[in-house]
Amino acid sequence: MFEFYIWNWLELSVRWFHVVAGIAWVGSSFYFIALDLGLRKNSSHSKGIEGEAWQVHGGGFYHLQKYNVAPPNLPDNLTWFKWESYATWLSGFALLSIVYYGGAEMFLIDVDVLDIDVFTAVSISIVSLMLGWVVYNTTCKFFLSDSQTGLMILLFFILAIVSYGYTEVFSGRAAMIHIGAFTATLMSANVFFIIIPNQRIVVADLKAGKVPDSIYGKVAKQRSTHNNYLTLPVLFLMISIHYPLVYTSEFNWVIALIIFLTGVLIRHFFNSQHAGKGSPYWTWAVTVMLIFIAIFLSTYRPEHLKPDLDEVKFNDEYGELISLAGVTEIISYRCTMCHAKEPLWDNMYVPPKGVILETSDDVLKYARQIYIHAAISNSMPPNNLSAMEPEERLILAKWYEEIKK
Numbered sequence: 419m420f421e422f423y424i425w426n427w428l429e430l431s432v433r434w435f436h437v438v439a440g441i442a443w444v445g446s447s448f449y450f451i452a453l454d455l456g457l458r459k460n461s462s463h464s465k466g467i468e469g470e471a472w473q474v475h476g477g478g479f480y481h482l483q484k485y486n487v488a489p490p491n492l493p494d495n496l497t498w499f500k501w502e503s504y505a506t507w508l509s510g511f512a513l514l515s516i517v518y519y520g521g522a523e524m525f526l527i528d529v530d531v532l533d534i535d536v537f538t539a540v541s542i543s544i545v546s547l548m549l550g551w552v553v554y555n556t557t558c559k560f561f562l563s564d565s566q567t568g569l570m571i572l573l574f575f576i577l578a579i580v581s582y583g584y585t586e587v588f589s590g591r592a593a594m595i596h597i598g599a600f601t602a603t604l605m606s607a608n609v610f611f612i613i614i615p616n617q618r619i620v621v622a623d624l625k626a627g628k629v630p631d632s633i634y635g636k637v638a639k640q641r642s643t644h645n646n647y648l649t650l651p652v653l654f655l656m657i658s659i660h661y662p663l664v665y666t667s668e669f670n671w672v673i674a675l676i677i678f679l680t681g682v683l684i685r686h687f688f689n690s691q692h693a694g695k696g697s698p699y700w701t702w703a704v705t706v707m708l709i710f711i712a713i714f715l716s717t718y719r720p721e722h723l724k725p726d727l728d729e730v731k732f733n734d735e736y737g738e739l740i741s742l743a744g745v746t747e748i749i750s751y752r753c754t755m756c757h758a759k760e761p762l763w764d765n766m767y768v769p770p771k772g773v774i775l776e777t778s779d780d781v782l783k784y785a786r787q788i789y790i791h792a793a794i795s796n797s798m799p800p801n802n803l804s805a806m807e808p809e810e811r812l813i814l815a816k817w818y819e820e821i822k823k
């Protein structure tokens with residue numbers, strides 16, 4: 419019992435840390451992108467200064483100058499920005515381990531998608547994240563001197579294969595979090611393996627009085643451009659796991675890809691604005707259009723969830739079940755072992771998310787949630803642990819639609 423509290427607090431603390439680290443990383447990187455694009459030339463500049471910016475914040479004025487390659491003398495107290503990224507990845511991986519590896523049977527595996535054991539599922543998760551970096555890094559290096567737009571289109575196709583692949587091995591929810599984790603791993607690895615080491619080489623060269631090779635800057639620029647465009651989609655994917663209608667859709671992986679496109683569009687809008695190149699409002703129009711396509715795609719449910727309509731229509735037994743009493747009976751068979759004041763499920767000491775489904779009053783109180791999580795999606799029961807039938811979901815749906823009329 420006490421152990422349960424420790425795990426709960428561990429999960430909460432790691433999540434807290436992860437969100438804070440993520441805010442610091444995204445915040446500092448958005449700040450630097452805007453700063454860099456907003457630099458303006460000033461004719462009175464001394465040699466080597468590329469541009470400057472004036473900013474006001476928190477009661478003070480800031481005057482920032484960017485040196486083309488580096489200042490003549492490097493200061494001793496140079497501030498690096500890297501721990502924001504590393505801390506986000508480390509805490510993210512810890513959270514993935516606690517929620518999805520620790521609770522693999524509930525949240526990682528879906529036997530209706532692929533019947534695998536916990537060890538296999540966790541191995542696929544870890545190996546795919548590592549392999550993703552190898553493939554991505556090799557592709558980027560290979561196409562360094564080619565069109566960077568072409569490279570991004572190629573990477574988008576790789577992402578499409580990966581996204582589809584995840585939905586073929588994991589539950590919808592785990593698939594979404596993995597598409598996000600896969601992308602975020604590339605982003606952090608870009609910082610850890612490419613951007614920071616290259617910057618170190620440049621600094622070392624400068625200190626030694628050598629002119630650094632321009633290749634280091636070029637590679638770093640390539641990777642930070644990718645990171646810039648990937649940020650918003652990753653955040654969407656992370657929070658999408660709270661929306662069963664999105665992650666249990668047959669086309670959840672296409673929705674993820676659409677979100678990657680909207681991420682590029684939205685960043686393009688702000689990048690243009692910061693650079694003083696106007697406001698391309700069309701990006702918002704296309705974004706809204708894409709979101710509507712995503713909404714439409716989210717209405718498609720996987721084949722194995724489709725009930726046998728004949729059975730429901732012509733079976734008197736089912737006919738009678740479309741009532742509060744009937745629905746409560748289904749809930750008591752399929753949900754109450756976990757959603758009770760004192761759950762019967764192993765190692766469960768409180769009703770998950772405080773949701774208690776014991777009486778018909780409870781069913782009425784949670785009718786909308788039941789509809790979303792168990793009738794029109796299969797996010798509950800997790801991994802269909804209590805073997806709910808598609809026909810039962812249809813009954814829940816019909817009942818709710820009836821009482822809402």
Ligand code: HEC
Pocket residue numbers: 524660749752753754755756757763770771773784787788791792798799800803804806
């Ligand atoms: C095996 C145990 C188990 C069974 C059976 C189960 N649930 Fe859950 N339920 C959970 C867990 C665990 C969570 C918390 C999920 C999370 O952490 O995101 C949850 C969360 C929920 C939530 C809150 C979701 C949210 O994000 O706020 C609802 C509503 C819910 N379940 C409804 C149901 C219904 C309806 C059924 C039966 C059709 C059901 N559950 C069956 C374990 C179960």
